[in-house]
Amino acid sequence: MTRRKNSNTGEQELDLFASSDFEDEQANRKEAEALETSPIISSDVNEDFNRLFDRLAQSTFRSRFYLNNKDKAYIQAKGLNTIRQHAADFIAKRLAPAYIPNDGKQTPMRHVHPVFQAQHATGCCCRGCLEKWHHIPKGRLLTPAEQAYIVAVIMEWIKRKSGSGSST
Ligand SMILES: [Zn+2]
Secondary structure: OHHHHHHOOOOOOOHHHHHHHHHHHEEEEHHHHHHHHOHHEEEEEEEHHHHHHHHHOHHHHHHHOOOHHHHHHHHHEEEOOHHHHHHHHHHHHHHOOOOOOOOOOOOOOOOOOOOHHHHHHHOOOOOOHHHHOOOOOOOOOOOHHHHHHHHHHHHHHHHHHHHOOOOO
């Protein structure tokens, strides 16, 4: 303990500041590491999405999911902002927790909600798929940045599929 010695110089304050600064830095680094494993950090988000959707298109299973007329009508009626809120809510409750008892089965395959279709189509349906497709490890709480990234992926798929002239 060398606290009292340099109280005149203000070194104590500097010390305290430095240590809390260090904690911030650690937290930032953790977040940066988490982001590094997801494509969100690229400056060209559209290009990241294109790359991801190209990869997904190669999966027969992922490609099977689509928006039916009921889904499209629902999206139209609610609007994209509301759908985005639903997506954020589903992700926070069904995907974000570190431990999910029914992981792998928490996202309905039937046309219950367009976000569920989007989750299956984009590999955001469970923590197993999230790890496989997006390199986000399971067994820990999802960060706010990761949740925002997943919502962005889901909304991108919904926008692409609900746009006019889409075949499926
Ligand atoms: Zn899954």
